[in-house]
Amino acid sequence: MKxxxxxxxxxxxxxxxxxxLADQMITGAQLxxxxxxTAVGNYPHEQALAMLAALGALTGREGxxxxxxxGYWLAGRLAKHYPQYFAGHDSAISFLEAIDxxxxxxxxxxxxxxxxxxxxxAVNGQDLLVSYASHRPFAEVAHGLIRGYIDHFGDxxxxxxxxxxxxxxxxxxxxxxK
Ligand code: HEM
Numbered sequence: 001m002k003x004x005x006x007x008x009x010x011x012x013x014x015x016x017x018x019x020x021l022a023d024q025m026i027t028g029a030q031l032x033x034x035x036x037x038t039a040v041g042n043y044p045h046e047q048a049l050a051m052l053a054a055l056g057a058l059t060g061r062e063g064x065x066x067x068x069x070x071g072y073w074l075a076g077r078l079a080k081h082y083p084q085y086f087a088g089h090d091s092a093i094s095f096l097e098a099i100d101x102x103x104x105x106x107x108x109x110x111x112x113x114x115x116x117x118x119x120x121x122a123v124n125g126q127d128l129l130v131s132y133a134s135h136r137p138f139a140e141v142a143h144g145l146i147r148g149y150i151d152h153f154g155d156x157x158x159x160x161x162x163x164x165x166x167x168x169x170x171x172x173x174x175x176x177x178k
Contacts, residue, residue, distance in 0.1 A: 001045040001136065002111050003037035005074075009051055010035055012073045021058060028054030042113055045136045064140045071144020072151075079152055092149040092157060093128050093175070096121040117142070128157075128175040137168030146173055 013022040026035040029050035037043060052070070056063050079086055085102045089095040096119070103116035117134035119142065132142040143159065150157045162172035 001043060001048065002039065002114050003041040003043060004039040006037040006043055006048055006051075007039065008074055008077055009048055009070060010037070011077070012070050013051075013055060016069070016073060017055075017059070021055075024058055025051055025054045028057060040111065045138075049137070067138065067140035068144040068147070071138075071141035071146075072148040073144075074141070075145045075148020075152055078145075079149075090153065092146070092153045092155045093121075093123075095149055095153065096128065096130055096146065096175075097123075126177055129162075130173040130175065131165075131170075132173070133170045135169070139168045139171035142171065143173060146175070150175070 010022050010026065013025055022035075029047065031047055031050065033043065033047075052063050052066050055061075055066055059066070085098075085106060086095065089098065099119050099121065103119060107114055107116050115135070117132060117136065117138070119130065119132050121128055121130045123129075130142075130146060132139050143161070146159055150159065156178045157175045158178050160174040160176060162174060165172045
């Protein structure tokens with residue numbers, strides 16, 4: 001997985017927890033690269049899971065809760081660093097409907113060796129259904145990203161989880177107007 005996802009994970013812990021805790025997390029995760037991720041490098045996603053597990057042990061928080069919190073924070077960072085992908089979108093619904101194309105075409109142009117997840121959004125009556133699928137187990141990060149973009153655009157939407165797809169590799173989210 002691209003280094004940007006790992007380096008932002010460390011940035012998140014430094015900012016929302018503390019730089020000292022970020023160091024402890026890196027030590028606890030026993031990473032071969034000692035936390036030195038470059039944005040264009042490619043690293044096993046297990047290293048991100050190891051950092052989240054180490055952070056869970058240090059904070060007493062559940063891994064799912066931390067993954068979701070990381071996704072929420074990451075949403076703001078991606079909006080800041082990749083403004084070009086947000087042009088023309090004024091709502092989370094319109095942005096999420098475009099995200100699969102952005103992942104598949106734009107992100108792949110930027111990082112040709114990326115293997116982005118499938119994130120398909122479809123309008124269903126008043127709701128938006130967002131289906132996540134990946135060979136990586138980051139459904140909770142996707143949940144946090146969706147929450148993050150709802151807040152980023154200031155939309156009045158609640159995110160429900162379809163309990164029939166509870167797995168970390170595949171999940172369906174229902175976005176409902178409040
Ligand atoms: C401008 C917005 C976005 C950018 C630039 C972006 C970019 C990326 C990049 C570079 C990766 C690493 C892929 C790899 O290394 O193979 C990634 C992974 C990921 N993206 Fe996005 N992304 C964006 C928005 C979203 C949104 C809105 C969602 C979900 C709703 C999402 C869900 C994920 C997840 C869960 C991963 C982790 C890898 C996996 O699950 O397979 N992303 N994204």
